[in-house]
Amino acid sequence: MVTIYDVAKEAGCSPTTVSKAFNNYSGVNNLTYKKIMDASEKLGYTPNTNARALATKKTWLLGVLFSEDVNTGIAHPHFSEILQSFQVRAGEHGYDVVFVNKRLGNREASYLEHCIYRGVDGVLLAANKIFTDEIQSVLSSDMKCVSVETNYPDTHTVISDYRMGSLQALEYLYFLGHRKIAHIACPLTSVAGQERYSAYQEFLKTKGLEENPKYFVEIKEFKAEEGVGAATQLLQQAWDDLPTAIYCGYDDIACVAMNTFKAQGFRIPEDLSVIGFDNVAISGFTTPSLTTIEQDRAAIGQNAADTLIKMIEGKAIEQPIDMRIPTKLIIRNSCARI
Amino acid sequence: MVTIYDVAKEAGCSPTTVSKAFNNYSGVNNLTYKKIMDASEKLGYTPNTNARALATKKTWLLGVLFSEDVNTGIAHPHFSEILQSFQVRAGEHGYDVVFVNKRLGNREASYLEHCIYRGVDGVLLAANKIFTDEIQSVLSSDMKCVSVETNYPDTHTVISDYRMGSLQALEYLYFLGHRKIAHIACPLTSVAGQERYSAYQEFLKTKGLEENPKYFVEIKEFKAEEGVGAATQLLQQAWDDLPTAIYCGYDDIACVAMNTFKAQGFRIPEDLSVIGFDNVAISGFTTPSLTTIEQDRAAIGQNAADTLIKMIEGKAIEQPIDMRIPTKLIIRNSCARI
DNA sequence: CTGAAAGCGCTAACAG
């Protein structure tokens, strides 16, 4: 391994000067600078983060803390896309991204311990349960955090504007003439579930429509399969007075529900309009293709990275602590005029 | 920050002993061990990886090197699922996972430089281009590598058995009575493209069927949209003697192609059978649902982690350098008896 | 503008 000392010797100066040169400090003679760069090039010098981190207490490492649940972890397209853009943006600022888990070498530990162990400069929180003890430890520490899925008190958050999205979906159905609109909700233990449902209630109230409990089903877990049961239950509950449209809490559920309805002999969208939320890849490939609400995941990841890095670097953050990213209605073929 | 010295003082022993205790070295008195653990608990001590890494030259960090192309990077379900299981398995062995990119702080650099900079103990290669100069640098260094998407000379590889998968798909179509089988191939610059195509050729030869150039289209990029052009081109090429079945290089293409065919008035599977490769989430939700070949991504990620860690720890690796994970035929509704 | 010296937190001989 070639070190700063080797470079110093080769360039005929001291290690201190090499360090200064590499950190772009002012006060290094142009010629010296050039000699140092030439020497380091010649020797193939690469700085060592560990040594630097030890000396400066800054690792240039950002932790990402994902739900370990398969359905809502990094394997879910929603999160993997956020992670992708977060990671790229972090890189542009010189930060690397490392996964945080609950282990410390061979033994069980807390997320916080893991963060300390790795010395991350900040953490991205992407867990979908509203309140988890395990996450609590990092929240109440002085670790810099940004959350992209759940609102924690006093924690910077970058989330889609779920209320806006819900209203876009519902207004669209309303515009198509629907008045009997059912809702299959995401788990109400999640922000997504809560906010989309409360926007649904708000919408009904605004339009002077009554909230019909028969038109409501809550899934208990973020799992596509839950769509079957939810769709069936909805049909049973409301059989004597079926809704004409269904606002599904998220795309996976909408897709499965559509299939369930079709299997029961319903035509979509003629008999039943279905709208989703997320605009995940599958929604473009179903039959009919799914009308849905798009989340700008690239923007979420980017803004989360920007915010976290600002916090780390002590820069001013102009945006509100609860930053909302606008959503967009994607009209495809699963909704029809009544 | 509480250090090993604080713990030593509290426990009434030397830092060395604390270090030994934490590393589970033999030769620490039981009582001393307990005192140390109590002290560290009381003080809230967490070891510091950077210091340890500096002293031992081992970081317990594994790099993952993904294609930065959006379609084949971590945002693609195939890769995100591999990454997920890789990450979990690595964690079980005490390793953390960090993304590798082409930057070094603020300046452009090579993947290799980045690996050295972070001091990763090994790297997971998940790039789909057969030969990239940039990756070449890490391959020809003494960095430990495992690849999960491309075969590099002298590099341990964990990939699905594409030949087996292709044969499963084709034998199934054959069993259903199909003799005019077309192939929409993945880019032949990729291992997936090459191996699936050569298995297709092999299959035809085995069955005594002639390879008809009109029944072959190669997409140029891993992009779902390419399916439209490919399907159309296939139709044009083979209009006077249409195939009865189409083996698509991967699911995204199969899904888009199905939609294209349907738009042209073909019924699937009655007029045209379609089979895919990957068993990605969408394939269960199309109409008809897609018959396809499943890749065991969890196994890929796990085996890649195990192999890489064995290399790092100098353990014997029994498996062949080119390890293949069996695939599985998933029968759904896009293929029919002729 | 340059360099000597001390130290970041931990581990690894080597003695005791």
Add this chain to the structure above:
DNA sequence: CTGTTAGCGCTTTCAG
């Protein structure tokens, strides 16, 4: 079984 000592590679005062 325990402790002393000397680094790992880098940055940071502080003198020059």
